[in-house]
Amino acid sequence: MESPRMTSPKMFSFWALLAIVGVAAFFTYRVMSIFLVPMFLAAILVVIFRPLHDWMLEKFKGRNALAAGATTAVILLIVLAPMIGIFSMAIKEMIDLVRSDDQPKAEVRLERLRSRLGLTIPNAPLFHELGEELDNLIETPPTGRSADAATALITQLRTDLDEYRQVLGESAIQEIEAAQGADLENREQLLTDAKAGQIDAVSEAIAKLPSPPAAADPILQRWRTMAEGIDMASAQLGEIIDAVNKEQLTPGDLIFSSRMEDVRTLLRRQMVEYLGGQPWAMFRLYANPGHREASRLQSLAIDRLETIVLPVTGAGASFVGGLVLGLGILILSLYYFFYDGPALISAAMRLSPLDDEYERQLIEEFASVSRAVVLATLLSALAQGLLAGIGFWFCGLESVFLLMFLTMTLAMVPFLGAASVWVPVSIWLVVAEERIAAGVGLAIYGVAVISLVDNIIKPFVLHGQSKLHPLLALLSVLGGVSALGPIGILVGPMLVAFMQVLLNMLRGELVKMGEAENAKEANLAKSS
Numbered sequence: 001m002e003s004p005r006m007t008s009p010k011m012f013s014f015w016a017l018l019a020i021v022g023v024a025a026f027f028t029y030r031v032m033s034i035f036l037v038p039m040f041l042a043a044i045l046v047v048i049f050r051p052l053h054d055w056m057l058e059k060f061k062g063r064n065a066l067a068a069g070a071t072t073a074v075i076l077l078i079v080l081a082p083m084i085g086i087f088s089m090a091i092k093e094m095i096d097l098v099r100s101d102d103q104p105k106a107e108v109r110l111e112r113l114r115s116r117l118g119l120t121i122p123n124a125p126l127f128h129e130l131g132e133e134l135d136n137l138i139e140t141p142p143t144g145r146s147a148d149a150a151t152a153l154i155t156q157l158r159t160d161l162d163e164y165r166q167v168l169g170e171s172a173i174q175e176i177e178a179a180q181g182a183d184l185e186n187r188e189q190l191l192t193d194a195k196a197g198q199i200d201a202v203s204e205a206i207a208k209l210p211s212p213p214a215a216a217d218p219i220l221q222r223w224r225t226m227a228e229g230i231d232m233a234s235a236q237l238g239e240i241i242d243a244v245n246k247e248q249l250t251p252g253d254l255i256f257s258s259r260m261e262d263v264r265t266l267l268r269r270q271m272v273e274y275l276g277g278q279p280w281a282m283f284r285l286y287a288n289p290g291h292r293e294a295s296r297l298q299s300l301a302i303d304r305l306e307t308i309v310l311p312v313t314g315a316g317a318s319f320v321g322g323l324v325l326g327l328g329i330l331i332l333s334l335y336y337f338f339y340d341g342p343a344l345i346s347a348a349m350r351l352s353p354l355d356d357e358y359e360r361q362l363i364e365e366f367a368s369v370s371r372a373v374v375l376a377t378l379l380s381a382l383a384q385g386l387l388a389g390i391g392f393w394f395c396g397l398e399s400v401f402l403l404m405f406l407t408m409t410l411a412m413v414p415f416l417g418a419a420s421v422w423v424p425v426s427i428w429l430v431v432a433e434e435r436i437a438a439g440v441g442l443a444i445y446g447v448a449v450i451s452l453v454d455n456i457i458k459p460f461v462l463h464g465q466s467k468l469h470p471l472l473a474l475l476s477v478l479g480g481v482s483a484l485g486p487i488g489i490l491v492g493p494m495l496v497a498f499m500q501v502l503l504n505m506l507r508g509e510l511v512k513m514g515e516a517e518n519a520k521e522a523n524l525a526k527s528s
Contacts, residue, residue: 034325034326038326038329039329039333041330042330042337043337044490045334047366049074049075052071053071053338056070068335068339069335076331080330086385086408087405089401090401090404092401093400093401094399094402114288116431116434119287120288121275122164122171123164123167124288127288128288130157131264133156134157134263134264137150137157137260138257138264147247147250149251150244150251150252151244154241154244161234162230165227165231168223168226168274169191169194169196169197169202169223170191170194172194172219173187173191173194176206176213176216176220179215185209189205190202190205199220199224202220203216222273222276223274225274226271228270229269230267233266236262236263237263345363361505362505365501366498377412377458377493378490379457380453381411381412382408383453384450384451385407386404388403388418388421388450391442391445391446391449392404392425407422407450412477412490413478417454418450418451418454419446419450422442422443423446426440426442426446472496476493476495476496477492478492479492
């Protein structure tokens with residue numbers, strides 16, 4: 001029996017070796033980390049296309065190098081090249097859509113949509129200009145503006161308010177005509193009275209018509225409400241001008257800002273009532289962004305594209321190099337996994353401290369999980385995306401590749417699916433473009449063909465294999481995307497499914513250990 005003095009150096013040597021292995025593994029991971037994703041994808045593709053390689057091997061009469069090369073070429077042609085092409089076209093269409101200079105066409109579409117949904121605001125640019133003028137007067141610092149300058153700005157604001165009062169009168173006549181479906185009698189006189197703010201005169205003239213519109217009274221009442229609010233706001237602004245001229249108010253101080261805030265509150269309260277109440281007013285304000293807000297949103301969208309999307313299309317030289325390198329590693333890994341896969345697996349099994357039985361079980365489960373999670377998901381998403389693209393093309397939609405890519409991507413997310421794309425597109429066709437036949441046809445096609453494919457392909461591919469619970473599948477996708485990026489859509493569910501397998505193996509090992517312990521106790525009991 002060895003003494004403790006003999007065993008202690010061996011234990012020290014073991015722990016030192018273990019520490020060195022840990023440090024080497026850490027730096028090896030740092031060196032190889034950029035290649036792990038392409039190698040992982042290559043391993044999944046090898047599992048999925050293994051039957052194709054076996055068929056190629058038989059056709060090439062056992063010449064493994066030729067079979068591996070042919071299989072890799074087929075995968076490049078039927079999988080990688082089309083996916084890269086669709087992805088690139090989708091990103092290009094997204095950039096073109098955001099950076100489109102066809103502003104008039106977009107404005108016409110938006111105005112048509114707002115009108116159809118009843119979300120218009122009379123002369124929205126002037127309305128937002130009034131708000132900006134008020135904000136500037138309120139937010140000016142105490143030393144930032146002279147009395148003469150403040151008086152001039154407030155006077156301009158009163159002029160704009162008077163102009164908007166005329167706009168509201170003209171809009172009221174147009175609303176009444178739209179409700180009647182025809183021009184009113186004495187239209188020119190009514191417009192003249194409306195612009196002059198003669199609400200009572202307009203009301204009496206409309207009431208004397210042979211068949212006055214039923215919707216005239218509420219429209220006139222809303223107009224009266226807003227006109228009275230503008231009158232009161234204008235009167236308060238006149239008082240503020242007098243106070244500034246008499247040096248009773250200092251432009252920019254707290255009292256001045258408070259008086260201007262009262263004016264803004266009054267106008268907002270009257271505007272909310274004019275627009276039909278708080279919720280409806282909020283919808284209209286969101287649907288009619290001011291020039292400043294629209295420019296800010298467009299700039300924000302462009303900035304996000306430049307920081308997130310543009311690198312994917314090759315805008316950055318470093319990303320291009322990384323993309324080319326990743327594709328190269330993926331292709332080389334595919335070839336060598338097909339060519340020398342069994343030898344690589346045997347070498348990995350020799351280096352692994354796990355028992356060979358567990359290693360073989362893990363390899364088998366990896367193949368099973370890859371087919372169940374990846375193959376079924378990808379095939380279903382690809383089929384739904386292609387079918388949706390055909391439907392979008394027949395409907396005459398622009399950015400077909402972008403919509404197709406979105407359909408493929410969301411089809412892989414549980415609970416969302418392809419319907420999260422074709423349903424809004426169908427609604428857009430009916431509501432925004434007024435193409436009822438196209439919208440209804442796309443909706444029927446989506447229910448009967450696009451979404452139905454998922455219920456056909458997945459059961460056919462899985463054919464009885466266990467699947468993740470829907471809630472666990474959704475959480476694994478969302479968590480995978482958050483932790484790993486887009487590749488997490490596939491890797492997340494695989495890791496969760498793989499963890500289930502490991503836990504089952506651990507449970508089996510614990511059961512065996514419990515049975516062995518019980519048997520040992522039983523033998524001790526018999527011997528005693």
